[in-house]
């Protein structure tokens with residue numbers, strides 16, 4: 442399939458049938474809005490945003506087929522036909538036999554963490570994700586980062602910065618013992634590393650390592666199609682495979698999956714926990730009825746399960762994913778050409794600005810990435826997200842702020858939503874901020890929630 446693509450451009454394999462009008466705001470409007478929002482882009486009203494690149498989570502545009510699927514919703518409390526369609530689609534495309542629907546990804550993480558982690562356990566992962574790590578910690582586990590060192594360097598051009606470092610894994614096993622490791626969590630297209638993929642070769646090696654140590658692999662498969670596309674483009678011997686084939690192969694190398702269906706499969710809400718082990722499935726069913734809903738709907742309506750099943754099939758089309766990643770690269774290249782410091786290689790779902798280099802006058806304790814999200818918003822009406830010290834939070838034992846190597850601003854592209862001209866406007870806005878970067882001030886926290894503080898914390902500029 443990959444070979445047939447003779448077109449040089451990644452142009453969209455769809456056309457627009459309905460549009461959503463946006464409110465235009467002035468510089469003064471936005472200055473006022475960000476002050477009211479405590480310099481936290483999560484606290485802005487969406488109506489005050491022109492181009493919303495906060496997240497690709499639940500913000501993608503559904504297709505005509507997905508909308509048609511919504512009309513086919515079977516809202517039976519138990520045994521909805523849409524559940525069986527979803528379950529069969531997951532097995533066909535992702536290989537997992539048993540599916541437990543959940544309201545979104547963290548619902549699946551919650552159930553999994555509670556049934557698999559015992560207090561005192563260690564959970565290695567290829568970099569942390571905010572909600573994933575918190576659920577591990579709430580179950581009494583300790584997250585251990587086993588991603589390769591290159592992933593923590595925004596300038597390293599290594600093509601598979603999502604890879605696992607086996608030396609780090611071996612060290613952990615000799616320190617705590619394999620029986621203290623309930624599973625290893627592998628994210629495809631690692632969000633916090635900048636949307637960076639893991640290679641098939643690394644994953645195959647991990648399968649072997651885990652078989653030797655009898656440790657299951659949990660796949661955080663939120664962006665598996667984007668990861669598969671990078672494998673097709675970059676990994677030796679993979680250019681003739683379709684994205685769908687590679688997606689299936691990745692999933693087959695793992696045992697259990699958590700999915701935030703709000704990302705790759707382009708629905709506005711939904712997720713699931715999937716697995717091949719019948720005993721584990723039983724345990725998950727017992728938990729899901731407590732926290733989400735009956736095991737044949739979890740947190741989802743029948744119509745939402747139908748839209749998800751259809752979205753899964755659309756998400757693995759070669760032309761779709763090429764255009765999706767192509768648009769991210771278009772924005773990234775434009776910024777890089779203008780001298781904006783970004784994480785390279787450009788990721789699958791977002792362009793990440795390197796705030797340490799963008800605002801070298803602001804020390805990390807004053808949250809330069811947070812300050813940059815606010816500055817970009819005020820300049821251009823573009824909303825982005827902090828992925829640095831604010832997101833990293835505090836050590837659960839010492840209470841100290843984590844100071845991650847990566848202090849980033851994420852410009853995240855919803856799928857099938859914005860045009861190339863929107864990307865031009867976004868780039869202009871960021872470049873304008875770069876030209877007066879020394880005017881951007883550091884921030885101090887005025888309100889801090891106990892967990893996942895980045896969502897609701899408030900800040901003020903340090904004068």
Ligand SMILES: *Cc1c(COP(=O)(O)O)cnc(C)c1O
Pocket residue numbers: 498545546547548570572573628632661663700701702703704711712
């Ligand atoms: C979004 C996300 C999650 C959590 O999913 P939600 O649907 O937001 O609850 C977990 N892992 C990764 C990598 C994600 O990007």
